[in-house]
Amino acid sequence: MFKEKIKEPEVIMSICAIFLSLLAVGVALFEANIARSQQKSSVWPYxxxxxxxxxxxxxxxxxxxxxxxxxxxxxxxxxxxxxxxxxxxxxxxxxxxxxxxxxxxxxxxxxxxxxxxxxxxxxxxxxxxxxxxxxxxxxxxxxxxxxxxxxxxxxxxxxxxxxxxxxxxxxxxxxx
Missing domain, CATH: 2.60.40 (Immunoglobulin-like)
Structure with a gap:
């Protein structure tokens, strides 16, 4: 029964949506880290x-x-x-x-x-x-x-x- 549900288009779309959401969160965290580094370097004293x-x-x-x-x-x-x-x-x-x-x-x-x-x-x-x-x-x-x-x-x-x-x-x- 579980294998049959996985083959349904709604389930496949849901799994893809979850994967893409997790990927988007990862990209957002990476971009936030880059922005933080840029902020710090924009006020770097020497x-x-x-x-x-x-x-x-x-x-x-x-x-x-x-x-x-x-x-x-x-x-x-x-x-x-x-x-x-x-x-x-x-x-x-x-x-x-x-x-x-x-x-x-x-x-x-x-x-x-x-x-x-x-x-x-x-x-x-x-x-x-x-x-x-x-x-x-x-x-x-x-x-x-x-x-x-x-x-x-x-x-x-x-x-x-x-x-x-x-x-x-x-x-x-x-x-x-």
């Missing part, structure tokens, strides 16, 4: 940290992406030791800290596409001292963790950003 020796020494964060970047965490180390403020950074480089400098906070800042934010600038005389220290083996490293509006996050140490699951502050996070 931070670069750049240094300059014009009129002193300065470092800037520039957003070369097409979406805003929210800076969630900054880490700075000198010879592997975590630094929590620019003043501590300068003192760690030279115990006779007498370098005038200009600073800006990065943590919590939103960097718009095309925007560049200077975060520290040393006076022109300080560049020679800094060059001496670097030639002497002082290693200065930084790491900036930032997220897009969709909470996709990356870490950059210069111009190479790597994706991460999230940005988490720690006891060694930079404060100023």
């Amino acid at each position: 931070l670069e940290v750049l240094g300059s020796n014009i009129n002193g020494t300065s470092w800037r964060v520039s957003n070369k992406g097409i979406g805003p970047a929210k800076i969630k965490d900054v880490k700075v180390t000198v010879n592997g030791a975590p630094i929590r403020s620019w003043k501590q950074w300068l003192v760690s480089l030279d115990s006779d800290f007498a370098w005038p400098f200009t600073q800006s906070t990065l943590n919590g800042r939103v960097v718009s596409p095309g925007e560049s934010i200077g975060f520290i600038k040393l006076n022109p005389k300080a560049i020679e001292k800094l060059k001496e220290l670097i030639k002497g083996g002082v290693q200065i490293k930084y790491q900036i963790c930032y997220c897009s509006v969709y909470q996709d996050c990356w870490v950059t140490q210069s111009i190479d950003s790597q994706p991460v699951n999230s940005c988490k502050k720690s006891e060694t996070s930079f404060q100023h």
Whole structure:
């Protein structure tokens, strides 16, 4: 009796309709996934940290992406030791800290596409001292963790950003 029912045109049409419906749902899910990827890439931030020796020494964060970047965490180390403020950074480089400098906070800042934010600038005389220290083996490293509006996050140490699951502050996070 079951084999006889399957041969009826209504049953065959129903089975085809169910199959096509499932196929349509699969295509819709695939298209939704593509649309989500396109939305995320349409607001993709890309931070670069750049240094300059014009009129002193300065470092800037520039957003070369097409979406805003929210800076969630900054880490700075000198010879592997975590630094929590620019003043501590300068003192760690030279115990006779007498370098005038200009600073800006990065943590919590939103960097718009095309925007560049200077975060520290040393006076022109300080560049020679800094060059001496670097030639002497002082290693200065930084790491900036930032997220897009969709909470996709990356870490950059210069111009190479790597994706991460999230940005988490720690006891060694930079404060100023």
